Amino acid sequence: MPIGQPDPSLPIIQFKDVRKSFGDSPVIxxxxxxxxxxxxxxxxxxxxxxxxxxxxxxNRLESLTNGDILIEGxxxxxxxxxxxxxxxxxxxxxxxxxxxxxxxxxxxxxTLALDKVLGLPKAEADGRANDLxxxxxxxxxxxxxxxxxxxxxxxxxxxxxxxxxxxxxxxFDEPTSALDPEMIGEVLAVIRQxxxxxITMLVVTHEMGFAREVADRVVFIDQGQIIExxxxxxxxxxxRHPRAQRFLEQLLSPLHGAGA
Amino acid sequence: xxxxxTGVLSGAPLIWLQTGVVTTLAITLAASLLASLxxxxxxxxxxxxxxxxxxxxxxVTELFRNTPLLVQILxxxxxxxxxxxxxxxxxxxxxxxxxTLPGNVPLLxxxxxxxxxxxxxFSAVFIAEEIRAGLQAVPSGQREAAISQGxxxxxxxxxxxxxxxxxxxxxxxxxxxxxxxxxxxxxxxIGLAEITYQVRQIESYNSHALEAFAVGTLLYLAIxxxxxxxxxxxxxxxxxxKKLLHAAPVISEAADAV
Numbered sequence: 001m002p003i004g005q006p007d008p009s010l011p012i013i014q015f016k017d018v019r020k021s022f023g024d025s026p027v028i029x030x031x032x033x034x035x036x037x038x039x040x041x042x043x044x045x046x047x048x049x050x051x052x053x054x055x056x057x058x059n060r061l062e063s064l065t066n067g068d069i070l071i072e073g074x075x076x077x078x079x080x081x082x083x084x085x086x087x088x089x090x091x092x093x094x095x096x097x098x099x100x101x102x103x104x105x106x107x108x109x110x111t112l113a114l115d116k117v118l119g120l121p122k123a124e125a126d127g128r129a130n131d132l133x134x135x136x137x138x139x140x141x142x143x144x145x146x147x148x149x150x151x152x153x154x155x156x157x158x159x160x161x162x163x164x165x166x167x168x169x170x171x172f173d174e175p176t177s178a179l180d181p182e183m184i185g186e187v188l189a190v191i192r193q194x195x196x197x198x199i200t201m202l203v204v205t206h207e208m209g210f211a212r213e214v215a216d217r218v219v220f221i222d223q224g225q226i227i228e229x230x231x232x233x234x235x236x237x238x239x240r241h242p243r244a245q246r247f248l249e250q251l252l253s254p255l256h257g258a259g260a
Numbered sequence: 261x262x263x264x265x266t267g268v269l270s271g272a273p274l275i276w277l278q279t280g281v282v283t284t285l286a287i288t289l290a291a292s293l294l295a296s297l298x299x300x301x302x303x304x305x306x307x308x309x310x311x312x313x314x315x316x317x318x319x320v321t322e323l324f325r326n327t328p329l330l331v332q333i334l335x336x337x338x339x340x341x342x343x344x345x346x347x348x349x350x351x352x353x354x355x356x357x358x359x360t361l362p363g364n365v366p367l368l369x370x371x372x373x374x375x376x377x378x379x380x381x382f383s384a385v386f387i388a389e390e391i392r393a394g395l396q397a398v399p400s401g402q403r404e405a406a407i408s409q410g411x412x413x414x415x416x417x418x419x420x421x422x423x424x425x426x427x428x429x430x431x432x433x434x435x436x437x438x439x440x441x442x443x444x445x446x447x448x449x450i451g452l453a454e455i456t457y458q459v460r461q462i463e464s465y466n467s468h469a470l471e472a473f474a475v476g477t478l479l480y481l482a483i484x485x486x487x488x489x490x491x492x493x494x495x496x497x498x499x500x501x502k503k504l505l506h507a508a509p510v511i512s513e514a515a516d517a518v
Contacts, residue, residue: 059408061404061407061408085410085411085412086410087410088407088408088409088410089409089410090410091408092408093405093408095401095404095405097399097401099399099401099402099404099405100405101402101405101406101420101424102402102424103423103424103427103496112419112420113406113409113410113411116411116415116419117409117410117411117415158405161409165409165410
């Protein structure tokens with residue numbers, strides 16, 4: 001748990017008129033969104049809608065074109081250098097393609113940043129790595145290189161690597177989209193556990209079953225704008241925006257959507 | 261046609277060949293160290309945020325990559341060397357017993373310095389390009405993962421990108437160091453008494469051209485093979501595979517899981 005929390009009632013993340021353009025094309029167009037501490041927010045939308053860009057803006061893997069993102073009430077728009085790196089080390093990011101360091105074992109993948117970024121003593125870093133590998137069910141895979149692990153195992157190591165930094169916020173960018181169907185379950189199980197642990201999460205995913213079960217809120221975006229922001233029961237229930245409705249229909253019944 | 265190997269492998273010619281081997285090894289080592297150092301400088305410039313530094317590195321690269329090494333060595337020896345201060349040149353021309361290898365091979369001579377510098381500079385340009393290509397082959401996700409964990413830019417390079425780039429580039433880089441060894445034969449043009457120089461000396465001494473060049477060729481071959489084997493022994497990918505094999509039982513398990 002982070003020490004010296006400001007006001008816990010304050011939103012932990014607050015998007016304020018956030019805009020992002022790549023060249024002339026706007027990708028995020030004036031997003032306002034506020035996330036409470038411990039909330040699990042699922043972000044969904046058609047491909048190219050800007051959902052990945054939206055979470056990449058939070059830890060500044062993409063630069064803001066306009067607006068600000070407050071983290072625990074603090075503006076982050078102007079952060080640079082060491083302050084920006086501190087912000088990033090406090091925010092975990094899980095990639096679609098896992099992005100484990102290919103030249104390091106699973107164990108070393110976890111300890112590298114503990115050593116070089118947080119400056120933890122070796123014993124403590126090793127301890128964290130062992131604990132987390134056990135937590136994601138891979139206690140025996142520490143000495144394996146990423147290429148020796150299945151996609152699902154790699155993603156679980158990537159999640160362990162992220163958790164080792166003890167982040168305040170976790171961002172997931174389509175964490176199961178690159179996985180074979182039979183491995184999606186093992187990764188979702190780990191993420192579900194995390195959601196229950198009370199950590200704040202923003203999850204971009206197409207796994208609607210997961211969203212329905214785990215999310216506190218579902219945010220639907222299209223063309224860089226938030227179209228709908230509702231609890232899952234409401235989002236998957238009756239009232240909703242026609243575009244969100246079409247999206248859900250296609251996702252739940254792809255053949256119907258393509259044929260219609 | 262008969263061969264007379266004793267004309268090459270005894271008496272003065274044998275001593276010359278020995279001196280030649282020591283000189284070739286010495287120039288290869290000195291130029292390799294220099295090349296490694298210059299590679300670091302070139303890479304630092306190439307990867308710099310400053311446009312001017314990058315432009316400087318790429319002009320140097322183009323210049324040294326696209327002109328003949330022989331011309332470069334002649335330039336350093338006959339041209340640039342004379343721009344050094346008088347005192348330095350006088351000092352270099354003095355006797356330096358402490359800088360003399362067995363077989364009476366002096367290291368502090370204009371010939372040795374110009375050759376080492378010329379070979380080092382020429383090789384560095386190629387080695388730096390190989391490593392740069394190795395860097396470009398590292399998937400962009402590796403960089404993003406490191407940035408998202410809060411690594412500083414130099415740490416991303418040092419701990420994540422370079423180790424992978426070096427592994428990617430290792431074989432071509434070894435090839436460049438082997439090239440350097442072979443190209444040291446060009447230093448014969450400025451009178452560095454390495455293998456090729458000695459072979460030609462034998463040839464003019466007793467006209468045993470065929471034998472002398474055969475022995476010279478074999479010497480280069482031997483050095484090249486030993487050097488190549490030794491360097492490939494340190495291939496990071498090879499070592500990774502070795503480590504992998506040590507964990508053999510778990511691997512088959514992982515293979516089952518895939």
